[in-house]
Amino acid sequence: MALFWHCVLLSCLVVASLISADMKLDCRPDYMTLVWTDSKSQTDPSLFRLGSCLPTSFTAREVVFNVEFSDCSFERLVTGNELLYTNSLIYTSSPDAYMPPFTIPVVCTYERPKDWYPMIYDPVFSTYGVEDLVFHLDLMNDDFSGPAESTNFPLGSMIPILARVEQVTHQPLLVLLDECVAATTPDLRPGLDLYPIITNKGCLVDSKTSRSKFEPRVKSSVLQLLLQAFKFALGQEVYIHCSISAWDPLDLDNTKKACHYVKDHGWELLDNPVYSGLCDCCDSTCSTRKRRSLGSDKTGLVQKAILGPLTITDLTS
CATH class of the missing domain: 2.60.40.4100 (Zona pellucida, ZP-C domain)
Incomplete structure (x- = not known):
C-alpha cells in the first residue's frame, strides 16, 4: 500500500525550543524511531517515556526510541483517508526539578489502506484483561x-x-x-x-x-x-x-x-x-x-x- 509519513510538530517545536532540544521522528510501516537531542543536557535522559515504553537507548544528550506500533500503548485512529498512530513523549521529572515534567504528542500518519474496513465486534471490556x-x-x-x-x-x-x-x-x-x-x-x-x-x-x-x-x-x-x-x-x-x-x-x-x-x-x-x-x-x-x-x-x-x-x-x- 502507498504510504506517507509525517508527525505533528508544532507543539514539539515549542517545547524543544524552550530547552534547546530537537526531536526527530521517522515513521515506518510497522514501527517508528524517535530521537530526542538535548544539546545543553538540561533533561535527564532516563526519565523519558514514550507511552508505556522506556528508551531503547540513551546518552547524556540523546534519547532514542525504536519501537513497534503494537507496543508502548499506541492508539490507532482511522479517519477519512488517513490512518494515524498516536502516542505521547513524556518527561517524568519531579515538579520542583530544574526541568519540570512535560508531554509532547507523537503522531505517525499513513494513507488509509484501500482494503481496510471497520471491525465488527461485541462491546465487551475488561479493566485489566x-x-x-x-x-x-x-x-x-x-x-x-x-x-x-x-x-x-x-x-x-x-x-x-x-x-x-x-x-x-x-x-x-x-x-x-x-x-x-x-x-x-x-x-x-x-x-x-x-x-x-x-x-x-x-x-x-x-x-x-x-x-x-x-x-x-x-x-x-x-x-x-x-x-x-x-x-x-x-x-x-x-x-x-x-x-x-x-x-x-x-x-x-x-x-x-x-x-x-x-x-x-x-x-x-x-x-x-x-x-x-x-x-x-x-x-x-x-x-x-x-x-x-x-x-x-x-x-x-x-x-x-x-x-x-x-x-x-x-x-x-
Whole structure:
C-alpha cells in the first residue's frame, strides 16, 4: 500500500525550543524511531517515556526510541483517508526539578489502506484483561537474548532472570517481582530453610550484600534481574520461588515497585529514580494494600512462579 509519513510538530517545536532540544521522528510501516537531542543536557535522559515504553537507548544528550506500533500503548485512529498512530513523549521529572515534567504528542500518519474496513465486534471490556494474562519466569543467557544454555552457575557469577507478562489486547502493564526466595525443594513448606532474594513488596534485599541488581527495562512488561550466585545450598538443586505481579505503569507506590540497593547511594527505584522515596521502607516494613480478589490464581494480577532446578557450584573447593 502507498504510504506517507509525517508527525505533528508544532507543539514539539515549542517545547524543544524552550530547552534547546530537537526531536526527530521517522515513521515506518510497522514501527517508528524517535530521537530526542538535548544539546545543553538540561533533561535527564532516563526519565523519558514514550507511552508505556522506556528508551531503547540513551546518552547524556540523546534519547532514542525504536519501537513497534503494537507496543508502548499506541492508539490507532482511522479517519477519512488517513490512518494515524498516536502516542505521547513524556518527561517524568519531579515538579520542583530544574526541568519540570512535560508531554509532547507523537503522531505517525499513513494513507488509509484501500482494503481496510471497520471491525465488527461485541462491546465487551475488561479493566485489566486479566483473563488473557500469561506470566513467565525464565533463566536467560548473559545478554538476555535467549534462554540459558546451562543451569549450573559458579559461585559469584551472575544469574540472568527474566520475568514478563504477555499482555495480549489489554492496556500496557508494568511487571514486578514482589517476593522471591531460594529453596532446595519445588514446594515451600513450614520449617524449610530459605534464602531471601526479594522481600517487602519489591525490595531486592540481596543487592545490599552482593552485585545483584535490576537491569534497565526494555519494555514495561519485562523485568530483567541479574542475581549474583549465592552460597546458599552450594552443590544442591536450588529452586527460586517468586510472586510476579502486573500493574498500571503510572500507579507505583511503596507496595508496587522494583527497588535495588546502589552502593554509596542507597535504595533506588528502577522505573524512576526521582521517586526513590518509595523504597525508603525497604529497611523496615512496606505497608500492604489489600488486593482485589480476582477469583483465580492463574489469571489474576499476581501469579506464583518457580524457577529451577539450578545448581550453584564452588570452583575453589
